[in-house]
Structures are given as structure tokens and as C-alpha cells.
Amino acid sequence: xxxxxxxxxxxxxxxxxxxxxxxxxxxxxxxxxxxxxxxxxxxxxxxxxxxxxxxxxxxxxxxxxxxxxxxxxxxxxxxxxxxxxxxxxxxxxxxxxxxxxxxxxxxxxxxxxxxxxxxxxxxxxxxxxxxxxxxxxxxxxxxxxxxxxx
Amino acid sequence: xxxxxxxxxxxxxxxxxxxxxxxxxxxxxxxxxxxxxxxxxxxxxxxxxxxxxxxxxxxxxxxxxxxxxxxxxxxxxxxxxxxxxxxxxxxxxxxxxxxxxxxxxxxxxxxxxxxxxxxxxxxxxxxxxxxxxxxxxxxxxxxxxxxxxx
Numbered sequence: 007x008x009x010x011x012x013x014x015x016x017x018x019x020x021x022x023x024x025x026x027x028x029x030x031x032x033x034x035x036x037x038x039x040x041x042x043x044x045x046x047x048x049x050x051x052x053x054x055x056x057x058x059x060x061x062x063x064x065x066x067x068x069x070x071x072x073x074x075x076x077x078x079x080x081x082x083x084x085x086x087x088x089x090x091x092x093x094x095x096x097x098x099x100x101x102x103x104x105x106x107x108x109x110x111x112x113x114x115x116x117x118x119x120x121x122x123x124x125x126x127x128x129x130x131x132x133x134x135x136x137x138x139x140x141x142x143x144x145x146x147x148x149x150x151x152x153x154x155x156x
Numbered sequence: 157x158x159x160x161x162x163x164x165x166x167x168x169x170x171x172x173x174x175x176x177x178x179x180x181x182x183x184x185x186x187x188x189x190x191x192x193x194x195x196x197x198x199x200x201x202x203x204x205x206x207x208x209x210x211x212x213x214x215x216x217x218x219x220x221x222x223x224x225x226x227x228x229x230x231x232x233x234x235x236x237x238x239x240x241x242x243x244x245x246x247x248x249x250x251x252x253x254x255x256x257x258x259x260x261x262x263x264x265x266x267x268x269x270x271x272x273x274x275x276x277x278x279x280x281x282x283x284x285x286x287x288x289x290x291x292x293x294x295x296x297x298x299x300x301x302x303x304x305x306x
Contacts (some may be wrong), residue, residue, distance in 0.1 A: 070205050096242065127264050
């Protein structure tokens, strides 16, 4: 059954919560194709020791395994924080049609810093921000507050 | 023993040749730390079905496994073709100090299209282009010429 963008973002927030519990920067993502969740992921850079283990890449990897291709035409991705340039280009280059994100990342977000989705780097990706923005930001603030206490 | 940039790029070209033999877009990369090659990679997107399987990411993954961290401070990366935004940000975010590339990619290269290494997205990466540029371009042209014949 088709969900609203907020309902899908709630699933991405569940992934962010898993990252939080694993002491990873709490960002989560899901990939949806034809109203079905085909990939889930959360940031696990510390546990994998890989720079690419961002939530979006983890979700994209799971989705690609599921459908057997790096081309995710017509898929949508939901991510709790505005993606960095690495993840943004992975979204463009896997031919996804739409990106929904929660809170902005003014320091390294590729929408805010580079307007990357309007640079003719590949197929057009529609971008929709500020979905469950407050919750997406709150879990990040909670994580970094905890970290400063330690 | 310390090699010249051209000698290191020759190793990246060896990786590109492996990709060529595997019917993958022939791009190769190596990661060097303290004059030692700690990662090698070539494009294998078709065989892995993963959008992230660019040469640079494969080389970075191998390097990170070798040193047990996603932080590759002071490492250098050599890649036969100017990196895309995904790989460029992986280079920035893994704290590498220098990028050497062979031929430009005017369509989706992140140096040419976004000037990505001068956008204050993280630590400063020095960039040096046109190392064995002709050989790096020639193997790409050969690949796409073969492809059109098929």
C-alpha cells in the first residue's frame, strides 16, 4: 500500500535510531520502488571502517542486490539528513527519480552547498526537503550532545 | 622506494587494463601512503551491480581494510580519469592529501563541473591533473570504439 512521504521518512528515522544505538552518527535511509521498500540502511562508518558506509549507500547497496542491477530507475530515496556529494552522485548515477530528505546539512549537504541536482550531471532527480525535519535534526543533536558529555 | 607520479599512474593504468579485460569501463586507481601502494582498484560496476564500484572507491576500500580505518590521512590517490562527484567526496571525506588524475572528464568530472575541491567541504586536497593523460584517454576511446562495433 502506498505510504505518504512522512510515513516513508518515519522508516528512515527508524534506521537512524539503529545507527544511534550503534554509536554511529544517526542518519537513516530507505529506497522505495513501486511503493515497496527495497533497501534500508543506516550510517555504519565506524563499524565498517569504510568512508562509503553512509546510510544512503547502504540502502542503495541493499536495493541493488534485491533487483540485481546498479540502475534503480524510478526508485525514490528517503534520507533523514540532506545527502553529501558522494551520496548525491550515487543517487543521480543510479537513475533514481526522486530524493526526499529531512533536515538540511548546511556544511556539507550537496543541495545546499553545490546545488548538485541542477548541474546536468546525469538524469534529472526531483528533490523534496523538510520531511519530518525536526525529528531528523533532533536525533542528530541528541547524538552530538551525548558525545560531548563522554 | 618512492616512485614518480607517472610511475604510480602506470600502476593505475594497469588496473584500467584489468577493467578493460573484464568488459568494464576501463578506469583504474591506486592509493599510496608513505610511498607504499595500500590500495588498488578498477571499475567493476557491471560485475558487482553496484553503483559505487568505481575504481577509486574500490581502491579506497582496499586501503581502508589494510589500515583498519576510513581515515586515510596523508594518503594520495592516482586515478586514470578525473573523478566523479561521488568519488571526489569519498577522497575529501577520507582526509587524503593529494589527488593525481590522468585525463579530464568534462561531462561528469567533479573538478571540471563543480570545482569540488575548492568548496570547503572538508580538509583541503591538492589536485594535480594530466598525468599520463594520453594513455588514460586512449584506453577509454578504445573501449567505447569496441562497444560501438558490438
